[in-house]
Every structure is written in structure tokens, then in C-alpha cells.
Amino acid sequence: MSDKIENLVYKKKTAFEKEDEAALAVMKEYARGYAAFLDASKTEREAVKEVIARLTAGGFEEYDPAKTLKAGDKFYVNNRNKSVIAAVVGSGDIAEDGIRVSAAHIDSPRLDLKPLPVFEKDGIGYFKTHYYGGIRKYQWTTIPLSIHGVVVKKDGSTVEVKVGEEPGDPQFCISDLLPHLSGDQGTKPLDKAFSGEGLNIMICSSPEIEDGEPVEKDAVRIRILSMLNEKYGITEEDFLSADICAVPAAKCVDIGFDRWLLGAYGHDDRVCAYPCLTALLEHKDAPRRTIMAIFADKEEVGSDGPTGMKGEIFHDLVDKISRDCGADPAVVRAHSACLSADVTAAYDPNYPDVYEKTNSAIVHCGVGLAKYTGHRGKSSTNDAGAEFTAKIRALLDKAGVVWQMAELGRVDQGGGGTVAMFISTHNIDTIDIGVPVISMHAPFEVISKADLYETHKAVSAFNAD
Ligand code: MN
Ligand code: MN
Numbered sequence: 001m002s003d004k005i006e007n008l009v010y011k012k013k014t015a016f017e018k019e020d021e022a023a024l025a026v027m028k029e030y031a032r033g034y035a036a037f038l039d040a041s042k043t044e045r046e047a048v049k050e051v052i053a054r055l056t057a058g059g060f061e062e063y064d065p066a067k068t069l070k071a072g073d074k075f076y077v078n079n080r081n082k083s084v085i086a087a088v089v090g091s092g093d094i095a096e097d098g099i100r101v102s103a104a105h106i107d108s109p110r111l112d113l114k115p116l117p118v119f120e121k122d123g124i125g126y127f128k129t130h131y132y133g134g135i136r137k138y139q140w141t142t143i144p145l146s147i148h149g150v151v152v153k154k155d156g157s158t159v160e161v162k163v164g165e166e167p168g169d170p171q172f173c174i175s176d177l178l179p180h181l182s183g184d185q186g187t188k189p190l191d192k193a194f195s196g197e198g199l200n201i202m203i204c205s206s207p208e209i210e211d212g213e214p215v216e217k218d219a220v221r222i223r224i225l226s227m228l229n230e231k232y233g234i235t236e237e238d239f240l241s242a243d244i245c246a247v248p249a250a251k252c253v254d255i256g257f258d259r260w261l262l263g264a265y266g267h268d269d270r271v272c273a274y275p276c277l278t279a280l281l282e283h284k285d286a287p288r289r290t291i292m293a294i295f296a297d298k299e300e301v302g303s304d305g306p307t308g309m310k311g312e313i314f315h316d317l318v319d320k321i322s323r324d325c326g327a328d329p330a331v332v333r334a335h336s337a338c339l340s341a342d343v344t345a346a347y348d349p350n351y352p353d354v355y356e357k358t359n360s361a362i363v364h365c366g367v368g369l370a371k372y373t374g375h376r377g378k379s380s381t382n383d384a385g386a387e388f389t390a391k392i393r394a395l396l397d398k399a400g401v402v403w404q405m406a407e408l409g410r411v412d413q414g415g416g417g418t419v420a421m422f423i424s425t426h427n428i429d430t431i432d433i434g435v436p437v438i439s440m441h442a443p444f445e446v447i448s449k450a451d452l453y454e455t456h457k458a459v460s461a462f463n464a465d
Contacts, residue, residue, distance in 0.1 A: 014364040015402045015450035027453040031262055034274045034452060035252040038264055042165075042247045043148045044082050044297045044307075047106035047270060051084050051277055051295050052076060058281040060086055063317075069324040072286035077317065082107075082297040082307040085317055086280060092288040095327035098335030099290045099318060101428065102280070102459045103309065103419050104273035104342060105299030108266040109133030109441050111140060111199055111246040113149075117239060118203075120220040125204030127172075129246065130196070133300030137194035139442050141176035145201060149244030151234050159232045164249045171249045172201045201246055248443040260364065260449055267445040269299065271435045272341035275456035279463050290321060291463045299342070299419055309419035315426060330427070337388070338430040339462050340420035341455065344368040344406045346436030346447075354414075359407040361436035366402030366454040369393075370432035373408060375415030382420035384431040392431055392462070399461030402454045406436060433458055 016024070037054075041047035060074040069075070069089050076086035083106065090097065111129040119126055127147075131137070146164025153159070164171040177185055185193050207219030208226055215222055225236055252264035273295050280293040298308030305311065318336070322329035346368075347360035361368035371389055374381030384392075396403045408416055424430035435455050438446040 012362060012365050012404055013402070014362075015366060015448075015454065016364065018366075018402045019450070024450070027449050028259070030278075030453045030456065031449040033278075034271070035262065035264070037274050037277075038252045038266060038270050041106065041270055042108075042146070042266060043110070043245060044107040045150065045243070046148065047273065047295065048078060048081055048084055051086075051106070051273070052078060054277060054281065055084075055086050059284075065320070069321055071325075074283075077313065079297075079307050079311075079313055084295040085292065085314065086295075087290060087292040087317070087321065088280065088283050088287060089321060089325070090288050090290040091286040093327075094290055094322060094325045095331045096335060097289045098332055098337060098428075099292050099321070100463050100465070101292045101294065101336060101338040101423065102276040102341050102462065103294035103296060103338060103423055104276045104434075105269045105296040105309075105419060106273050107133070107297050107300050108247075108268060108270070109135045109300055111135075111145075111201070113239070113242070113244040113246070115240050115242075116236070117244075118221055118224055118236060119200075120204075120218060120224075123205065123207075123220060124202055125220040125224045126200040127203050127246070128197075129199045129201060131199060132245065134441050136190070136442070137196065137199060138176070138190065140199060141174045141194070143173065143443055144171040144249040145173055145246040146171060146249040147244060147246055149242060151232065151238050151242040151244070153234070153238055153241070159234060159238075161232065161244055172203055172246060174199055174201055250444060255446055261446050262449060262452070263444050263446050265443055265445070267435070267437055267447050268343045268440055269341070269434070271343060271437070271447050271452055272433075272455060275452070275459050276341050278456050279459035282460060283463070287464065289463070289465070290325075292317075294419075296419055303419055303422050309422040314423070318426070333427045336428045337391075337462075338420075338423045338428050339392075339459060340382070340418050340423060340430050340432045341434050341459065342418040342420075342432060343434045343437045343440060343447075344370055344432070345408045345416075345440055346438045348438050354409050356407065356410050359405070360409065361404055361406035363436060363438065364448045364450045365404045365436075366451055367396075367404075367433055367458045368406030368436045368451075369396075369403055370406050370408070370418075370434075373416055373418050373420070373432055375417075376412060380417050380421065382418075382424040382430050382432070384420075384429070388429040389431060392433075395461055395465055396458055399457060401457045401461060402450070403433075403458060 207214035
């Protein structure tokens with residue numbers, strides 16, 4: 001092909017074509033750090049702990065509202081143990097430079113326990129669940145599950161629960177029909193064949209024994225409650241003030257003989273949270289611009305509540321930083337910019353019909369940029385303008401980031417949202433950017449190590465711009 005034609009036509013390339021051997025080795029190493037972070041962060045509460053541990057090691061201190069912030073200050077806010085906002089105050093003119101924000105979410109689809117979850121039926125004891133986020137219910141049956149969460153007692157003391165992650169721990173599961181007896185179930189549409197109320201987790205199968213005999217009523221239920229009381233000092237009533245969920249027990253593993261893919265639960269969206277964190281931690285001294293990283297909760301259920309991106313805490317913090325630096329917060333917001341770091345759907349060759357391939361993210365072709373997300377005719381989305389998109393495009397190219405433009409899938413096939421629209425509503429230019437995922441929202445999602453590292457590079461370049 002002549003140079004003229006080469007320049008004329010846009011061609012997507014993989015990281016293998018664009019990056020050298022040394023860079024490819026760095027990607028695999030970076031993925032190891034991510035896998036360790038992910039395995040320790042299966043819930044938003046665990047992710048908060050992991051994020052804060054790394055921030056603290058990086059010299060960040062817990063936010064003190066009474067203190068006046070100044071250039072070089074590195075702080076984080078722990079919002080109710082479910083979300084974190086961290087920032088480094090820059091040395092430049094914040095009114096002119098604004099704040100560079102990267103925002104990812106740390107909640108993932110899962111099975112929450114109901115307020116009164118323990119019941120027994122015909123000799124088996126179960127937890128009743130209420131699913132959180134968008135799940136395809138059949139995917140959650142017949143896989144090993146672990147139980148994570150906290151019980152807060154009336155006296156305010158907290159009991160942490162984490163079972164099924166350590167070697168030797170018991171695990172849990174939801175049953176499904178055997179093919180031999182699935183005649184009726186097999187004729188139902190997939191979204192009708194499995195019900196939310198049917199997602200009951202097996203947790204016990206033996207009765208409480210008293211004087212050599214099973215107790216007369218609810219013997220299995222009593223057995224569970226007495227075991228939980230022995231282990232955690234809790235009673236059934238304590239479940240009324242608890243955040244407990246079941247998540248897949250599997251760990252993050254390499255996929256494929258060449259080890260270029262990573263399979264795990266909860267890539268969406270810790271696979272973007274981790275790059276936001278590592279990019280923020282790169283700044284040892286005060287950068288020119290103020291940099292902020294957001295680790296939000298509740299994205300999977302609409303970003304509501306005080307820990308979701310619709311919460312006011314982000315606005316309050318921008319106000320505080322601006323005022324402490326002697327700037328008008330509205331001016332700072334107007335000059336700020338945000339990467340809404342969330343995953344996108346990777347084109348899946350196994351299901352080509354739901355994608356429009358030219359405009360889909362391709363695995364290993366780098367971090368996916370999405371001008372818009374949303375449903376149908378672009379409803380419920382932040383559609384980044386051409387001007388801002390051009391700035392980001394130039395910035396990524398200058399930094400040598402391997403990136404691609406990405407749409408979620410075919411028009412009218414479905415859709416999705418991110419926190420972008422809740423940030424841009426503060427008068428902040430925002431664009432979606434993130435790692436393409438295969439089998440998004442499944443108990444076991446797949447991503448590319450190359451795309452993961454290019455996301456780090458993108459956020460890093462954006463912060464340092
Ligand atoms: Mn997401
Ligand atoms: Mn999601």
C-alpha cells in the first residue's frame with residue numbers, strides 16, 4: 001500500500017504490532033500486580049481497604065476537613081468504607097489548570113444476602129439472596145461461591161465475614177437441574193428459566209443435635225445459627241444490619257497458552273480502578289495540575305446514594321480544594337477534565353451478531369475510548385464533544401498509548417451506562433475510557449493484559465498533561 005493510502009485510511013493495530021518486546025514484558029509484570037489487587041478486592045469494602053493501603057504506602061494521608069490544603073498535599077477520603085476519593089494538590093494555578101479527574105467504580109454485580117437470609121427446606125439450609133447489578137442468573141448456578149461482608153451489631157461493633165477464599169475454607173453454591181430432568185426448564189426463554197427468588201445458596205446440610213436427637217423444629221436452620229453464633233458471636237437478628245454478599249470464589253488466572261488474557265470475577269471495574277490508582281501513585285512531588293482519582297460505589301445500580309457518583313461529596317471536595325488554593329470552584333470545574341474509567345464490551349468472535357465490528361473494541365488493540373454509552377438513541381449518556389475528544393486523541397497519541405474508539409455493541413441490541421454523565425453534569429468535560437471485557441458481568445470475565453497496561457498509560461498521560 002502506498003504512503004498516500006496508508007495515511008488516508010484508519011487501521012486499528014494491536015499492542016503486539018505497536019509496542020516493543022520490553023514494553024510487552026512490562027505489561028505482563030503490571031498484570032501480576034493487578035491480579036493480586038483484584039484477588040484481595042472482591043467487594044467495594046475490600047477494594048477500599050486495598051486502595052487505602054497503597055495510598056498510605058505512597059504517602060497519602062486521611063483527609064482532615066479542618067486543615068487548609070496546599071500544593072503537594074496528598075490525601076484521601078474514605079467515604080463510609082465503600083468509596084474513596086484521593087487527590088494530589090498541584091503547584092500550578094488551579095483556576096487556570098483545573099483538576100484532572102479519573103473515575104472508576106469498585107462495586108461489581110453479585111448476590112447480596114436478604115435482611116433475613118437463613119432458611120431451610122427439606123433438610124438443606126440456605127441463604128436467600130437479592131442480586132445486585134445486572135446479572136444473567138443462570139451463570140451464577142453451579143459455581144463455587146465465597147461469602148464476604150460485615151455485620152454491624154447494635155452496639156456499633158463490626159464483625160467481618162470472609163469465607164471461601166483461603167485454602168481449606170468451605171465454599172458455597174447454588175444448584176441447578178440435571179439435564180435428565182430439565183425438560184420443562186429447557187423450553188423456557190433464558191431470562192424466564194431462572195428466577196431471582198431461586199438464587200438460594202446452599203450453606204448447611206446437617207441438623208442441630210440435642211441429647212442425641214435432631215431438635216424438633218428447624219433443625220438445620222438452628223444448626224447454622226448456632227454455628228454462626230459460635231464463630232462470629234452473632235444472632236439471626238444481627239443480619240438485619242449487615243452488608244453480606246456472595247461472589248465467585250475463583251481467583252484471577254492467566255487464560256490461554258500464551259498467557260495474554262486474564263480471567264477473573266470483577267474486572268468491571270477494578271480493571272480500571274487499578275490503573276487510576278497506579279497512575280495517581282506515580283506523583284512523588286507536587287504535579288503542576290491537581291490530580292484526583294475516584295473509586296466509586298453503586299455504579300452497577302445507578303450511582304445513587306452517598307457513596308455513588310451522584311453523591312455530593314465530589315462536588316464538596318472540589319469546592320474545598322479550590323477555595324483552599326484561592327480559586328473560584330466554578331472556574332476550577334469549568335477548566336477541569338475527567339476520564340470516566342470504565343470497561344467496555346470487547347468484540348467476541350464467538351458472538352459476532354451482537355457487535356458492529358468496525359466500531360467495537362478489539363482485544364489487544366488497547367484502551368477503549370467511548371465518546372458515548374447509553375441506550376437506544378444515545379439516551380442516558382455523556383456524549384463527549386468533538387473538541388474534547390480531539391484533545392484526548394492528541395494527548396494519547398503523543399504519549400504513545402495504544403488506544404481504540406469503542407461502541408458497546410450494535411445499535412438497539414442493548415446498552416449500558418457509566419459515571420461519565422454524573423461527572424460531566426458538574427460542568428466538567430468528560431470522556432469514557434477503559435479496558436475492553438469479554439463476558440462482561442459474568443462471574444468470570446476476561447480481559448487483555450495489554451489493554452490493561454495501556455489504560456494505565458492513558459490515565460498517567462492524562463494526569464501529567
Ligand atoms: Mn463498569
Ligand atoms: Mn458494569
